[in-house]
Amino acid sequence: MDKEQLKKEQPVVYRTLSNALKQDRLAHAVLLTGPKGAPKTKTALLLAQSLVCEHTDEDGFACQTCSACQRIQKEEAIDFRWIHGDQVRIKKKEILELQEFFESTSVERANRRIYFLEQFDHATPDAANSLLKFLEEPAPGIFAILSADEKSNVLPTIQSRCQWIPFRPASSKRLETQFLEWTDPESASMLAHHGYTIEKAQAALADDDFEFIHREAKDYVMHCEQMPKILYMQRNVFVPKGNRMTKEKILWFLDWVLFYFQKGERKISLQKQVAIREILIESADQIQRPVELALFLDKIYNQIRKVVIS
Ligand SMILES: [Zn+2]
Structure with missing residues (x-):
């Protein structure tokens, strides 16, 4: 995630996370919500990087270039798990495996351990219930990052255990600028002003x-x-x-x-x-x-x- 872009497009998200990171007061579970097209996944990765990077900037965010940051980006870090939910629903089995993994790694290690559950609003009810048990007994040094399009589709008992970070929808002007990188001005204008999200516009243009x-x-x-x-x-x-x-x-x-x-x-x-x-x-x-x-x-x-x- 381009930090400057996040700062410009989602100033409230940027400020909230920056304050929490700088004061080392990030909740052990964070829920990122916002419409499709909002940079929730990229922000989740930036947040995970910021929790492990030793070269954070003045706003508390990761450098994004050091080896620790790179390992998270490539999903090669042993202390980071990303359960992809953009294509298939997250299932109970995956939550249980995650739990097992974190329990098996030694708690004495100083390292922070982070998991990212993408599109958790599409997770199965069994997965949500398993996660709830996990969140109820937070182990020190373990951070959960959840993302969802709709906050209301996440169990209220999970919501209440997370720090909520809402993304605002992108303005049509900003979407049009984005679409212009992919298509002609007329199509960019039509897509932006007729309510196409980034995903819907990409699918149409393809x-x-x-x-x-x-x-x-x-x-x-x-x-x-x-x-x-x-x-x-x-x-x-x-x-x-x-x-x-x-x-x-x-x-x-x-x-x-x-x-x-x-x-x-x-x-x-x-x-x-x-x-x-x-x-x-x-x-x-x-x-x-x-x-x-x-x-x-x-x-x-x-x-x-x-x-x-x-
Ligand atoms: Zn770094």
């Missing part, structure tokens, strides 16, 4: 259909009142039972259409623009329920067409 749908949506906006254009959409873009006929990709389409209408790409009255916006926002809501996707899209094409030719 999919060739995203750019395809982008181009088609732009052209659709220019000709949306023409029946041949609607026919073209049905036959070439969102084909019934085709690969692109998924909720996720239809949402990309709705977002792009909204983006171009709001940008004023199509010269229509403000009143019509507002009506189309309502159709698109309501559709994005409806698609969350079980709907027949091809019929659902046909309805949108027709509603937008009616507004434009009215």
Whole structure:
């Protein structure tokens, strides 16, 4: 984690951790929470490094370059365990193994021992209960770092045993700057202003259909009142039972259409623009329920067409 970046983007997190580290008053368990895209995992590693580094800076944070810091980064430190929870749920077995590992290592060693449980809000209930027992009897020198998207999905009894460090959501301006490193300005702007998180934006940009749908949506906006254009959409873009006929990709389409209408790409009255916006926002809501996707899209094409030719 770039310390300067953390200081700039999450000043409260930075200050809270800095004070705790400098005064050697970090709780034996810390819970980092915040939306996807907030640098919780990177901060957890920085925190683990700061607990073992012997070359900490004036704010109490690790140097990130010494061998102790490097070993944590590479997960090679014997006194550091990182249970990855980003792909699979953390299970009871892993908590028990962790417990066993820490109990087997000598308590007389002066070394601090740290474990990081990533995305603990997705851990199984059995895992959470096992951890609770572990947290109830904190052994000296052992530090727990937990991360979660949602604080409310962590057992209240675990919450109450942790120092809570909340991350604030990234602003759309900051997200746009980040997205610009990966894509063109138009896509960066659309993704940032339509509520895409870093993960969702990365997934969209990695999919060739995203750019395809982008181009088609732009052209659709220019000709949306023409029946041949609607026919073209049905036959070439969102084909019934085709690969692109998924909720996720239809949402990309709705977002792009909204983006171009709001940008004023199509010269229509403000009143019509507002009506189309309502159709698109309501559709994005409806698609969350079980709907027949091809019929659902046909309805949108027709509603937008009616507004434009009215
Ligand atoms: Zn260091």
